[in-house]
Amino acid sequence: MLISVYTDGSCDNSKGIGSYGYVIMAKFKGENYLRKHSSKKYMDTTNNRMELKAIIKALESIDIGHNIDVYSDSKYCVDGINQWLDGWIKKGNLRDKMNFELWQRFRDVRKVHRDGGTTINVTWVRGHNGNEFNEMADKLANVGRLNIDDGGRNCKKLN
Numbered sequence: 274m275l276i277s278v279y280t281d282g283s284c285d286n287s288k289g290i291g292s293y294g295y296v297i298m299a300k301f302k303g304e305n306y307l308r309k310h311s312s313k314k315y316m317d318t319t320n321n322r323m324e325l326k327a328i329i330k331a332l333e334s335i336d337i338g339h340n341i342d343v344y345s346d347s348k349y350c351v352d353g354i355n356q357w358l359d360g361w362i363k364k365g366n367l368r369d370k371m372n373f374e375l376w377q378r379f380r381d382v383r384k385v386h387r388d389g390g391t392t393i394n395v396t397w398v399r400g401h402n403g404n405e406f407n408e409m410a411d412k413l414a415n416v417g418r419l420n421i422d423d424g425g426r427n428c429k430k431l432n
Contacts, residue, residue, distance in 0.1 A: 274299055278331045278343045279398075279406040280350075282323025283414035291318040293327035294413025296406045297335065310334070311413040314420050323414065324350050325375045328395070332382045337389025346400030346407055354379070354395045 277298045284291030292315060297308045312330065315323065324347035335341060345351050358376060361367040367376055386393055398407050 274339045276335060276339050276341045279410040280327035280331055280345050281410035281414045282320050282327050283418045284318055284320040284323050289317045290418055291315045291323040292414050292417025293323045294410045295327050295331040296409045309413055311417040314418060321349050322372055325372060329379050329382055337386050337391050339391055341391060341393045343395045344398045346398055348397060351395055351397040
C-alpha cells in the first residue's frame with residue numbers, strides 16, 4: 274500500500290508552546306482514505322522539535338510493510354533524515370546533537386519499519402505555498418498549539 278504523509282510543526286517561540294500536525298492518505302482496495310491528526314499542546318519546546326515529532330508520531334501510527342512518502346516543509350528534518358542522521362550514527366555522536374532524543378526515536382521507528390519491509394522516502398515541500406495537504410498539516414499543528422478540538426481524529430473516505 275502506498276501511504277503519503279504530510280507533516281508540520283508549530284511553535285510560538287516567544288512562549289515555547291508548540292504542537293504538531295500530520296495528514297495521512299492511503300489507497301486501500303481502490304479507495305482513497307484520509308486521516309488527520311493533531312496533538313496536545315507542548316510546553317518549553319521549539320519549532321524544530323515539533324517538526325520532527327510530527328514525522329515520528331505519523332510513522333508510529335502507521336503499520337509496517339508499506340511504501341511511505343513523507344513530505345515536510347522543514348529543511349532541518351528533511352536534511353537531518355536524508356543527509357546527516359546515518360553519519361551521526363556511524364560516527365557515534367548522535368547523543369551530541371540538538372534534539373538527540375527525538376533523533377534516536379526517529380531512528381528507532383525507522384528501523385522497525387525497515388525491518389518490516391517498509392520503504393520510507395522523505396521529501397521537502399515549500400511551506401505556505403498552496404500545497405493542500407501541507408496547509409492542512411499546518412492548520413492541524415496550529416489547532417493543537419492553540420488547544421482547539423479539531424474533530425478530525427477519524428478517517429473519512431475521499432471523493
